[in-house]
Amino acid sequence: MGDMSTIKTNIQASRPKYLSPTRGCVQLWSQTMIPTTREAPGDAQTPSHIFLTRAGYIRRVGAGIYNYLPLAWRSLKKISAIVRDEMDQAGASEMLMPALMPVELYSGTKRDVDYGDLLFTLEDRHGRKAALGPTHEEVITDLMCSSLNSYKQFPLNLYQIQTKFRDEFRPRAGLLRCREFIMKDAYSFHLDLEGDAGLNTTYDKMYQAYTNIFTRCGLDFSAVEAEAGPIGGSASHEFMVNCESGEDTILVCPETGYAANVEKAEIGPRDWSFDVTSDVEITMHHTPGMPGIEGVADHLGVTAAGMLKSIVMRTTEDTPRWVVAVVRGDHEVNEAKVRDAVGTSVELAPEAEAQAAGFSIGYVSPRATETIESILVVDPDTLHDANWATGADEKDHHVTGFNWARDMSTSIAADKVKVADIRNAHAGDPSPRAKGVLLVERKGIEVGHIFKLGTKYSDAMGLNVLDKNQKKQSVIMGCYGIxxxxxxxxxVEMSNDDNGIIWPASIAPYHAQIIVIKPKEEGVLEEANKLASELAEQGIDVLIDDRDERPGPKFKDADLVGLPVRFIISPKTIEANSVEFKARLDAGKAQMIDRNDAIQSALDSLATAQNRRIAD
RNA sequence: CAGGGUGUAGCUCAGCUUGGUAGAGCGUCUGGUUUGGGACCAGAAGGUCGCAGGUUCAAGUCCUGUCUCCCUGACCA
Incomplete structure (x- = not known):
């Protein structure tokens, strides 16, 4: 007896995490709800939407609102279990906040305005306004105001897994963008940035926890730098599932692994010089009603890449200063990069005010800064050529043959110009981390985002505590979403083929499917149950397709549902003391294997299914 | 929110131009024949044609309004 339990404990200790730590579950297809369909609904476009619907995981209730049927719910519970496990290990505590909340909570942070129509609001019978939570910064900060009162309580990291509501402008692509969706959100609280109790330590722990979570989910993903918030630096990372059909674009350095969202990606050093000479004379052209780059380029017979685009911005200081940002005509100015170059936050200048200051909006050139007091910021790509088309600083006029050294000698000499990376990066730009290496573009789906919030919410809602020195300090926060x-x-979007879904072992609703051929014949169903029981003993969840159907539909449905391993049991296999086996990953038909090898084949195959994407 | 499309049986769709008894395939149910990659035969159930109003002897079809859902755009987990 004692020996038995010791052995059992050892087996379980060595059991991979994608298997059930206890006995696996065994369920009959005929006794659950798996409404597969031959045809996809007309409104489904993306693979995940099509297959999740066809394979009986989800059903649409309204725009961006779905039923999670038993299969989907089993997978969601497995994902949640992984999330909980890793969050708990990283020192976070789970709790649950309400989805319904008074709207006044949001007015404190002005997010009722910032969020705008994205916030679902409703009225109760007394006419009081309420909101359905899109995230919970306000609720938890409010809670902390009354519960957090000593520096000794830090650091603190709380999370929940809960349904969120966002009135999206356009829900789409099945579960990818919903109005009601399940999210894990965590919030951490600190008094310092550095040190064991500091935000940065917790942030790094969350980064590691997220890496563990998505690895355990069997996803091919990248952690990428995202646009930083109020703190600056690399204070934000997005976790992207790599997938061609993703709507987010990231840029990757193939050499160093540096990866960033396009809006954030830095561009490596580029050669530049103001002293490029040219014989071409500067010439004025009449370009009536052509403020846009494309129209003018056409009219002047140049390409957009041969033009300079000068965007008038201003700082958001108390006494704003003008900023003229110059990039090549085919590039886009990146506001955050301009902010970093100027050293203070900037915004696009309101047209009327810029006009009043003397800027001919739509026809501005770098030369405007010679007459109007302003900061000139220039992208290096505008500085290795000498013959530019650009605005003439006069309504309805452009010039060709602009030359920095010749036509702006005073400003340049006076060192009034800042040369900096101020444009959005593109595939083919130099990597910021490795010399001579070019950035490569990839598509992804954002599944996680970690963020250093700083004191934005604590300041807005008055969350502060006394520190060791009895000084009042704003609480520093981080937030972490999945x-x-x-x-x-x-x-599903990442892993499917023409026939259906291909799950990794860890988040498949069941690990294995047993297809029973001729279930009504004597002993067949019994043999299936016996095999299922043996598999369950190993922590494998089993779905037995016991329906009295012909084999064809059962095979098709099995492909659709996409469980990693499949057994087929029929009078034939029983007679031969064998069983048919097929991994979902393998092409072709099932192979006859010895009945005694069944369990080992399943375990091996699950390991392959789980690890293949990570190996890639 | 802007632009484009859509709504007829549980699902996929035809019928609308040219108004006249509500259709097909799949699925479901019954009986039979079948049983290794979405079988066959016979039968059955199932729709106030998104909703409201109008034109007409007569509207799924024409007109007006309204709603739904989908696709393309800025935002986001």
Whole structure:
């Protein structure tokens, strides 16, 4: 007896995490709800939407609102279990906040305005306004105001897994963008940035926890730098499932692994010089009603890449200063990069005020800064050529043959110009981390986002405590989100073939499917149950397709549902003391294997299914 | 929100131009024949044609309004 339990404990200790730590579950197809369909609904476009619907995981209730049927719910529970496990290990505590909340909570941070129509609001019978939570910064900060009162309580990291509501402008692609969705959101609280109790330590722990979570989910993903918030630096990372059909674009350095969202990606050093000479004379052209780059380029017979685009911005200081940002005509100015170059936050200048200051909006050139007091910021790509087309600083006029050295000698000499990376990066730009290496573009689906919030919410809502020196300090916060339901669909989006879904072992609703051929014949169903029981003993969840159907539809449905391993039991296999076996990953038909090898084949195959994407 | 499309049986769709008894395939149910990659035969159930109003002897079809859902755009887990 004692020996038995010791052995059992050892087996379980060595059992991979994608298997059930206890006995696996065994369920009959005929006794659950798996409404597969031959045809996709007309409104489904993306693979995850089509297959999750066809394979009987989800059904649409309204725009961006879905039923999670038993299969989907099993997968979602498995994802949630992984999330909980890793969050708990990283020192976070789970709790649950309400989805319904008084709207006044949001007016404190002005997010009722910032969020705008994205916030679902409703009225109760007394005419009081309420909101359905899109995230919970306000609720938890409010809670902390009354519960957090000593520096000794830090650091603190709380999370929940809960349904969120966002009145999206356009819900789409099944579970990928919903109005009601399941999210894990965590919030951490600190008094310092550095040190064991500091935000940065917790942030790094969350980064590692997220890496563990998505690895355990069997996803091919990248952690990428995202646009930083109020703190600056690399204070924000997005976790992207790599997938061609993703709507986010990221840029990757193939050499160093540096990866960033396009809006954030830095561009490596580029050669530049103001002293490029040219014989071409500067010439004025009449270009009536052509403020846009494309029209003018056409009219002047140049390409957009041969033009300079000068965007008038201003700082958001108390006494704003003008900023003229110059990039090549085919590039886009990146506001955050201009902010970093200027050293203070900037915004696009309101047209009327810029006009009043003397800027001919739509026809501005770098030369405007010679007469109007302003900061000139220039992208290096505008500085290795000498013959530019650009605005003439006069309504309805452009010039060709502009030459920095010749036509702006005073400003340049006076060192009034800043040369900096101020444009959006593109594939083919130099990597910021490795010399001579070019950035490569990839598509992804954002499933997680970690963020250093700083004191934005604590300041807005008065969350502060006394520190060791009895000084009042604003609490520093971080927040960490995972789209649980989106993770499910992102996985399908990433991993499918013409016949259906291909799950990794860890988040498949069941690990294995047993197809029973001729279940009504004597002993067949019994043999299936016996095999299922043996598999369950190993922590494998089993779905037995016991329906009295012909084999064809059962095979098709099995492909659709996409469980990693499949057994087929029939009078034939029983007679031969064998069983048919097929991994979902393998092409072709099932192979006859010895009945005694069944369990080992399943275990091996599950390991392959789980690890293949990570190996890639 | 802007632009484009859509709504007829549980699902996929035809019928609308040219108004006249509500259709097909799949699925479901019954009986029979079948049983290894979405079988066959016979039968059955199932729709106030998104909703409201109008034109007409007569509207799924024409007109007006309204709603739904989908696709393309800025935002986001």
């Amino acid at each position: 789209g649980v339901s989106r993770t499910l669909s992102a996985c």
